[in-house]
Structures are given as structure tokens and as C-alpha cells.
Amino acid sequence: MRICVHKATKRILEMQSGATPGTLLKNAESxxxxxxxxxxxxxxxxxYQAALAADPVELAQAAALAALKAAREVKAQDFLDNLPSxxxxxxxxxxxxTIAALRVIVxxxxxxxxxxxxxxxx
Amino acid sequence: MANNVYAFTALTGGxxxxxxxxxxxxxxxxxxxxxxxxxKILAYKFDSTSSATESSPEIIAPDSGNGRWLLATNHYKMxxxxxxxxxxxxxxxxxxVGFKPSALIIIGSIxxxxxxxxxxxxxxxxxxxxxxxxxxxxxxxxxxCVEFHSGAAAEGASLASFDNDGFTLAWANDAxxxxxxGSCYYLAFR
Numbered sequence: 001m002r003i004c005v006h007k008a009t010k011r012i013l014e015m016q017s018g019a020t021p022g023t024l025l026k027n028a029e030s031x032x033x034x035x036x037x038x039x040x041x042x043x044x045x046x047x048y049q050a051a052l053a054a055d056p057v058e059l060a061q062a063a064a065l066a067a068l069k070a071a072r073e074v075k076a077q078d079f080l081d082n083l084p085s086x087x088x089x090x091x092x093x094x095x096x097x098t099i100a101a102l103r104v105i106v107x108x109x110x111x112x113x114x115x116x117x118x119x120x121x122x
Numbered sequence: 123m124a125n126n127v128y129a130f131t132a133l134t135g136g137x138x139x140x141x142x143x144x145x146x147x148x149x150x151x152x153x154x155x156x157x158x159x160x161x162k163i164l165a166y167k168f169d170s171t172s173s174a175t176e177s178s179p180e181i182i183a184p185d186s187g188n189g190r191w192l193l194a195t196n197h198y199k200m201x202x203x204x205x206x207x208x209x210x211x212x213x214x215x216x217x218x219v220g221f222k223p224s225a226l227i228i229i230g231s232i233x234x235x236x237x238x239x240x241x242x243x244x245x246x247x248x249x250x251x252x253x254x255x256x257x258x259x260x261x262x263x264x265x266x267c268v269e270f271h272s273g274a275a276a277e278g279a280s281l282a283s284f285d286n287d288g289f290t291l292a293w294a295n296d297a298x299x300x301x302x303x304g305s306c307y308y309l310a311f312r
Contacts, residue, residue, distance in 0.1 A: 001202075011206070012204065012206075012303065013206060013209070014203065014204060014205070014206070014214070015202070015203060015204040016201070016202070016203045016216055016217070016218065017201040017202040017203065017218070018199075018201050018217075018218030018219070019216065019217045019218045019288075020217045020218050020287065023215055023216070023217040023218075026215065027214045027215055030212055030213065030214075031209060031210045031212050031214075032210055057301065057302070057303065058303065061232075061233075061234070061302055061303075062234075065233075065234040065235075068234075
């Protein structure tokens with residue numbers, strides 16, 4: 001594959017899997033880039049991944065996705081912690097004989113409802 | 123100079139009867155080869171100037187010498203490209219297809235997101251179905267073949283031309299486009 005990179009920012013302007021040499025340079029120049037500011041090169045998959053790892057926009061997007069994934073994992077774990085199974089919930093409610101025990105159950109249920117309503121931890 | 127015609131019973135491996143066993147030194151641009159391999163009838167044309175990466179069955183490199191056998195009976199080509207989705211509007215050429223297409227299928231997304239676009243185009247008409255990221259509903263646009271849409275901003279493309287070795291897309295953004303890179307796969311039909 002071939003990629004075209006803006007040298008100063010390391011932003012990947014374009015990737016094409018099978019382009020003939022010079023195609024990406026011509027595309028970038030048509031978009032207003034100066035030939036001196038850009039570089040076209042052929043890379044393998046590892047080289048492409050290395051270029052992505054140096055691209056600031058791709059890095060920011062990867063960080064945002066990682067944060068989103070982490071938040072989803074926290075949400076999933078909160079669900080598991082508070083609603084481990086229907087049997088556990090049923091047993092807890094049927095076995096609750098004090099206000100304190102009921103408060104524990106209500107707090108667990110409220111935790112899950114809060115996640116569902118607001119889609120955030122706090 | 124008249125071109126030579128060769129026959130083969132295998133594509134690679136270098137054994138007698140294989141296409142790659144024919145020495146590059148005796149081949150000239152325009153030479154033809156016909157044969158059966160993997161149960162298919164295949165035809166190749168030799169290009170002595172090509173140094174393309176060998177990729178059977180599309181591209182076969184002689185085990186000795188220069189040049190490449192290029193599959194002449196290929197009716198489609200799959201490839202990929204990326205697009206910065208807030209780049210300046212304009213035409214972008216995609217090359218290396220190996221023939222002048224007559225139709226395209228393009229699907230795309232932004233990795234790790236719910237952006238999705240699937241579009242078709244011929245020289246006469248095109249259309250795309252895509253997902254609005256804001257509410258995950260589907261949208262559709264006639265005469266475009268790619269559309270990334272956040273709900274508030276978008277970047278899309280229509281066919282500008284089919285070219286001898288690929289195609290050109292006319293990209294345009296709405297409301298400044300999207301600050302991300304879209305990745306697309308295409309299937310080009312001869």
C-alpha cells in the first residue's frame with residue numbers, strides 16, 4: 001500500500017492499497033499541499049501501523065476510543081456487581097427483613113437505574 | 123515483432139509447466155499465456171516493465187528475469203483507501219485497479235465507531251446508504267457513493283470518472299466535515 005504524509009504534522013493524508021507511484025502526491029497537490037511539505041511512500045502493514053501511531057489525529061481518536069471502552073467496562077462491571085443474577089436479586093429481596101437490608105438492595109438497584117438513565121458513573 | 127503464446131498447467135512453484143517457470147529473459151511485453159490452474163481457465167499478458175508485487179493469481183512473477191504476467195481475465199479488483207474527512211473539497215484519483223472500471227461498490231467506516239457507509243455507482247447513476255452517527259438512523263443519498271455523516275456534519279463522494287487504471291471520486295464536505303479518517307474498501311468491476 002502507499003501512504004501520503006504531511007511531513008510537519010505527520011498526518012496521513014491518504015492511503016491507497018494498490019496505487020501507482022505518484023498518485024497520492026498528485027492528489028495532495030490538487031488539494032493545495034506543496035510538494036515540499038508532503039511525502040508519498042510504499043509501506044507494508046507494519047509500516048502503516050507505525051505511521052498511524054505517529055499521526056496526532058489518529059492518536060487522539062485512539063485515546064478517545066480507549067476511554068470509551070474503559071467506561072463501557074466500568075458500566076458492565078457495575079451491572080455485574082449490583083445485579084449478579086436474578087436468583088441473587090430475588091434471594092436478597094425475599095430475605096430482607098430490616099430497613100438497612102432494604103436500603104442496600106435499593107442502592108444497588110438505583111445504581112443500575114442511574115447507569116441506564118444517565119449512561120455515566122456519576 | 124510477433125508476440126509468443128505460452129501454455130501452463132500451474133501458476134507458481136517453478137516446476138515444468140508452471141507459468142513462473144518461463145524465464146523472463148525470453149519474454150516480451152505483449153506475450154500471452156493460456157492455461158488451466160485450480161480448475162479455472164486463465165489468460166495472462168506479459169508486461170516486461172512491471173515490478174508489481176507478486177499476488178497470485180492476479181500477478182505472477184517469473185522465477186528468473188524481469189517483468190510480470192498480469193491476469194487478463196480478471197473482471198473485478200478489490201482495494202482500499204482512506205480519506206481525511208475534513209479535507210478540502212476536490213477530486214481524488216484512485217489508481218492501480220488494472221483496468222477501466224464500469225461500476226463500483228464502496229463500503230466504509232471510521233474504526234471503532236458506528237459510522238457506516240455502503241454505496242454503489244456506475245457511470246450513469248449511484249446511491250449510498252449510511253448511518254447518521256447522532257441517532258443511528260439510516261439515510262440515503264442519490265448520486266453519491268460514499269457518505270460519512272455525524273448528524274451535524276458530513277463528508278461524501280460521488281463518481282467523477284472511470285479512468286484507464288482506476289477511478290476518480292469528487293469529495294465534498296458539509297459543515298466542515300468530520301475530524302477523523304474514514305477507511306473504505308472498494309470492489310471495482312470491469
